[in-house]
Amino acid sequence: MKTISLFLIGLLLLTGASAAVSAEKKEQTDSRIKELISKMTLEEKLGQMSQFDPGQLGGPENAKQAIKDGKVGSILNLVGASAVNDLQKVAVEESRLGIPLIIARDVIHGYQTIMPIPLGLAASWNAEVAEDAMAVAAAEAASEGIHWTFAPMIDVSRDPRWGRIAESCGEDTYLTSVMAKAMVKGFQGDDLSNPKTIAACAKHFVGYGAAEGGRDYNTTLIPEVQLRNDYLPPFKAAADAGVATFMSAFNDLNGVPTSGNEFTLKQILRQEWGYNGMVVSDWASIAEMIPHGYAANKKEAAERALTAGVDMEMASDCYVGNVQALLDEGKIDMATIDRYVTNILRLKFELGLFERPYTDEALAEKTILTEKHKEIAQQAASESFVLLQNKNEILPLSNEISSVAVIGPLADSPHDQMGTWVFDGKKENSVTPLTALTEKLGDAKVNFAKGLKISRTKSTEGFAEAVEAAEKSDVVLLFLGEESILSGEAHSLANLNLQGRQTELLEAVKATGRPVVLVIMAGRQLTIERELKLADAVLYTWHPGTMGGPAIADMLFGETVPSGKLPVTFPKTVGQIPIYYNHKNTGRPADYEQWTDINKIPAEATQHSLGNTSHYLDAGFEPLLPFGFGLSYSSFAYSNLELSSNTMGAEGAIEVSVDLKNTGKYEAAEVVQLYIRDRFGSVTRPVKQLKGYKKITLKPGETQKVSIVLKAKDLEFFNGKDYVVEAGDFDVWMGTNSKEGLHAEFSIN
Structure with a gap:
């Protein structure tokens, strides 16, 4: 005890000394x-x-x-x-x-060692993976003299038509907040003056991810209750994590462009949150207040941005040309x-720039694309992959297989696998699936045919070669999806089906009778209901980055096991958008008992409400795949959901636990997800909300009790006037995705 006491005294003295030095x-x-x-x-x-x-x-x-x-x-x-x-x-x-x-x-998801796109990193549900990935990006960028990146992008994004959803962490506020903190820590480390770190930037503040119709730069209309409950928390998490800078966005938020928005930049960011870091505009977003119709000219745009609180103007010259006049007129x-x-x-x-302004020009060669960095990139890719389907347990494949057909425009597309917002990655450094599979199996076992030149190709001239490759193979590995240029800034889509003749290529190889494993590389969720029905297995790899090929090859052959979970809801059709798991209920919520299928409506039926519920006649009310979904090569059983108490006070907490058992044949990781529902509130509440999760690795037959502490503070929400924790009844679920889980109830009193 004496030793411990002396240690604690020493620690306290050291902490005090450190604080004094810092002050x-x-x-x-x-x-x-x-x-x-x-x-x-x-x-x-x-x-x-x-x-x-x-x-x-x-x-x-x-x-x-x-x-x-x-x-x-x-x-x-x-x-x-x-x-x-x-x-x-x-x-x-x-x-x-x-x-x-x-x-x-813009070092968004890697400098030259390219990581999975941020949406893919979010699919890992692993904050450490995201932190490590951004630390690699920071070290490589810093070695070439970069001090500051415009990342992470933490816009909550619920419309896959919006191309920049690829840069986001998906549709959920909680998951995005977790990833925001991890990415900030990865870029900035514990000390910004460390030569391996760079300043991060929380963008785009705020609401940019809710662009109307998924059209980039578009108007956003977000009521304050929703803004504060859904869109602001990830930015608050970044601010609390010490993010060095914020970026004001392009969009008009409720009639006021965000680069001149006093409510968000001055009242919320500066006054309510006490943020004292630096705010930069997005590219020319101050000048763009003129076409928005919010400023008559550059002088007025400068006045509005300065009044709102934008410290630095990017790319345009409103400040330089007009501040003197604004000072003379007393407007600032x-x-x-x-x-x-x-x-x-x-x-x-x-950043230590006054003491260390120059960069060691020999540093880059020792830092960029190291084996360690590539290992981290491969691990990140592997954890981001989501297994959507695995009929008859076709995956993993056996190493004893005699031959595989590797087909598709994305099987050997080193540029496209890096994804959007890659300025410095080089395609010659990407290891493609074709390269990795050939190295793993040998040339004799791989029959390659592109089938289509690129994902948008409309000619079928390559089909015959693809069919021939399939017919002389035991299994088809078909690589489809979208090129990197089809997602990202200013790359919105109205149609989320596979482009070109990709689905027809799938049909052609499927007709050979060979089992088909479909690997999809994309920057967003696509409408793949038809493809799921055709393929035997579907692995969604997003745009996986530099080491995507080896990560895919290892997973297809069971050297790694899928553990990714969807950070977004997959719609059946574009007509269902927006569709996300944590929606509000209607007064007539849809259910299967009352859902009316369009094909069951008789001719000349009497006009009436056909069931009185909120649904589409032709697409129903459920998505293709729910948020949080993801399969494994193994299987897991949930049992014994327990709450430490069925009640808690307004400042209390309860522990929610479940027994998780690996009932399959493989050591594997499962993401145990905790959701709640506040049944009644002073404003309506979502049908479900993610409030915690843990990623647990278990050996076959192993059982572990998984516990998550749920605090009353976690249930706080903005009701239009104040942030409140309201007394009432709650549902809680723990399970494998947002749709499935064991259920219990508790109350706050």
């Missing part, structure tokens, strides 16, 4: 910032508040002159340590005040400008 460092930094600002001209202050691509400045030499004159505080889209150091030297050694540049880049004051410059300079100090 002293902050005081010194604040003092240096005040001194710098006292020396700065307005032009230099506006320079710090301006971010440009070198091309916008007229090329390298003009950029150098602008930097020397103090007109630029940040550069984006500059690649390579040598090029960065070249411009940084001008800022540090030739400008009047020697303030270093902050170099930014110098204290506001100084506050914004302070936020920017503080970030530069936190």
Whole structure:
């Protein structure tokens, strides 16, 4: 006990000393910032508040002159340590005040070692995987002089027509919040001044993922209750995790563009949350308030953005050209400008740029695409894969198989498997499924035919070769989906079926009588009801990144076991969108007893409400696949759902537990998911909400008690006036997805 006490005393002294050092460092930094600002001209202050691509400045030499004159505080889209150091030297050694540049880049899901798209990372339901993946991205980007990334994108996204759903963590607020914290930690580590970390950016603040009709940049109409309950929590989680920056979005939110929105940027972010980091606009989003119809000109746009609280303007020049006039007219004051410059300079100090402005130009070679990084990428890909179907347990395949047909436009497409928002990944570094399967099985066992040149090809001229490959093989591995260019920013789709003649290619190889394993690479959920019926097994791999091929090959042959779960609901048809698990109920909720199938309506039927429920006559009311769904090569049994208590107070907690048994033949991981329903509230509540989960690995026959603590605080919601925990009755489920689970009840009193 004495040893322990001495240890604790030492720890407390160390903690106190550390806090004192931290406070002293902050005081010194604040003092240096005040001194710098006292020396700065307005032009230099506006320079710090301006971010440009070198091309916008007229090329390298003009950029150098602008930097020397103090007109630029940040550069984006500059690649390579040598090029960065070249411009940084001008800022540090030739400008009047020697303030270093902050170099930014879209490093969304990897720099050169490309990870699965963020939607795929969310499908892992593994925060550690997401954190490790972003740490790799940060280290590689930092080795080439990048200090700041515009990620993570944590827009809750419920419309797969929206191309940027690929960058999101899906439809659920809780899962997105968990991933937001993990990604911020991955990028930033514990210390931003560490040369292997970069500043993260929580984007897009806020509501961008609810773009009307899934059309990018579109209007978003989100009532405040829904905004606060569904769309804001991931951003609050990022802020609490210490995210260095926020980005205001492109969209008009309830009539006010978010880059000029005082309610979200000033009231919520700054005042309610107490956030003191830096806010940057999205690309030209301040100037875009003019076509939005919210500002008459650049001067008015600058006034609205400055009043709302945007510290740095990206790409456009509203600030530079108009702040002097706004000051002269008294529409803004110098204290506001100084506050914004302070936020920017503080970030530069936190990144250690004043002490360490240059990047070691030999670092990249030792950092990028290391074996360790590729291992992390392969692990991330493997955990992101979701097994949607496995008829007759066709998977995993035996290594003793005599031959396989590898068919499809995405079987050997190194560029497309990297996915959207990949600026620096190189296709020559991607290992494709064809390459990995050939290495695993040998040339003699692999019969390859593309079938279609690309996913959008409408010609069937390659079908004959594909059918021939299938006929001389024991099994068909068919790689379909969408090219990377079909998802991402400004790549919305009205039709989510497989493009081109892909489904017909599936039908052609299926007609050979060979079993067909369908592997789908995509940036979003697709409408694949027809394909599920045709294929024997379906593995959804999203766009899996650099090491997607080996991860797929290992999983097909049982060296790894699927553990991914869907972070989004899969619709049967586009006409069901929006469809998501945590919807509200109607006064006439649909059920199978009252659902009327369009094919059962008699001719000339009397016009009436046909069952009085909320459903589509032709598509029903349920999705193709529910949120949280995902199969395994093994099987799991849930039993003995227990609650530590059936009641709790408004500040209490209960423990919810279940026995999970691996009843199959393989060691495997299962994501145990906890959902609740608040039956009655001062505003209507969703039919289900994810409130916790654990990913558990079990050996065959092993049973483990899985417990999740549910706090009353977890049940808090915004009711239009306040955040409240209301007394009442609740349902709770623990199970394998949002549709299936053991059920119990509890109450808050």
